[in-house]
Amino acid sequence: MPAPPAPGRDAVDGRRRSAHGLSLTGRPGERHWDTLARVNVSSRFDVSGFGVVVTGGASGLGLAYGEVLGAHGARVTLIDVDADRLAYHAERLRGEGLDVRGAVADVTDHAALDRAIDEAAETYGRLDVAFANAGIDSGIGFLGAWAGDARPRVPEGAIERYDDERWERVIDINLNGIFATVRAAARHMRPRGFGRIVVTTSVAATQVEPAIGSAYMAAKAGARHFVRATALELAADGIMVNAIAPGFFVTNIGGGHAHSPAVQEAVAKEIPMHRVGRPDDIKALALFLASPASDYITGREIAIDGGWSLGRAD
Numbered sequence: 001m002p003a004p005p006a007p008g009r010d011a012v013d014g015r016r017r018s019a020h021g022l023s024l025t026g027r028p029g030e031r032h033w034d035t036l037a038r039v040n041v042s043s044r045f046d047v048s049g050f051g052v053v054v055t056g057g058a059s060g061l062g063l064a065y066g067e068v069l070g071a072h073g074a075r076v077t078l079i080d081v082d083a084d085r086l087a088y089h090a091e092r093l094r095g096e097g098l099d100v101r102g103a104v105a106d107v108t109d110h111a112a113l114d115r116a117i118d119e120a121a122e123t124y125g126r127l128d129v130a131f132a133n134a135g136i137d138s139g140i141g142f143l144g145a146w147a148g149d150a151r152p153r154v155p156e157g158a159i160e161r162y163d164d165e166r167w168e169r170v171i172d173i174n175l176n177g178i179f180a181t182v183r184a185a186a187r188h189m190r191p192r193g194f195g196r197i198v199v200t201t202s203v204a205a206t207q208v209e210p211a212i213g214s215a216y217m218a219a220k221a222g223a224r225h226f227v228r229a230t231a232l233e234l235a236a237d238g239i240m241v242n243a244i245a246p247g248f249f250v251t252n253i254g255g256g257h258a259h260s261p262a263v264q265e266a267v268a269k270e271i272p273m274h275r276v277g278r279p280d281d282i283k284a285l286a287l288f289l290a291s292p293a294s295d296y297i298t299g300r301e302i303a304i305d306g307g308w309s310l311g312r313a314d
């Protein structure tokens with residue numbers, strides 16, 4: 001049995017390689033790109049030993065990212081402003097044998113965030129993956145329900161009554177926090193010439209969700225394009241930057257409104273797959289984007305939404 005290939009390297013052995021790293025095979029006079037049919041692709045998902053940080057890692061989707069990376073052998077630092085929840089989950093996951101630590105930091109405090117990410121990188125001697133994920137709901141929007149035919153206008157949610165404080169808080173966490181996380185990660189990744197940055201955007205980056213305030217749409221659209229800008233800048237340094245755009249997932253965001261069975265039922269009717277998302281649904285995509293399996297993909301946003309953003313079917 002040949003040894004499995006190291007992460008990030010082609011697994012084609014003993015054959016002539018082209019300038020692009022793929023082997024050239026075929027009948028005499030015929031040139032074609034080898035399809036790599038004999039490669040064990042599962043090894044491309046190997047993240048064992050990777051140093052990972054996840055902002056907003058104490059709950060919901062960030063916790064799911066931390067769990068899946070930890071379960072596959074990565075060393076994970078969950079960064080969150082909620083110290084109690086962080087301590088609980090870090091201890092729970094260590095109890096399950098995962099290499100997980102918690103670091104309390106608010107993504108709006110860029111100096112504290114830098115320290116948390118620097119400490120994680122020092123602890124592991126490397127930083128391979130950063131999930132820029134922490135985010136909040138923007139509160140009331142101009143319509144009063146998430147789904148269904150009865151979606152009345154809500155006067156308190158009108159643009160004329162949107163105050164600066166609420167707008168700025170959402171931009172500060174959901175956009176500026178992403179910038180600060182990506183910046184801190186790039187400082188560690190660029191010198192090593194390797195990195196995977198995964199930003200949690202939302203289908204709200206491209207599709208308006210009127211039940212929540214418009215700062216959320218603005219922040220997520222900004223994050224989406226920021227992913228493209230940093231992906232372009234960092235591609236030559238082996239750092240891939242991509243986004244996950246979730247649809248409706250049951251997490252604790254916005255005070256946990258998504259836990260309501262009535263809300264879930266109403267939203268599920270509008271999702272083509274007729275069910276809402278659970279954090280476990282996002283784990284395989286997170287592992288894909290964090291691992292060498294997604295080498296050669298950068299600057300992309302992948303929606304994971306049961307088809308929600310396609311429109312309504314039945």
Ligand code: NAD
Nearest residue numbers: 056059060061081106107134135202246248249251252253
């Ligand atoms: P969640 O509330 O369950 O988890 C978010 C975590 O972020 C919490 O642990 C919270 O304490 C932390 N956090 C909030 N503000 C912070 C700050 N300033 N500094 C550090 N940590 C902070 O919510 P979630 O749904 O898992 O949200 C994760 C991301 O997913 C967010 O960016 C959110 O916008 C995005 N998202 C969620 C959904 C959904 O349906 N749940 C859909 C699309 C996008």
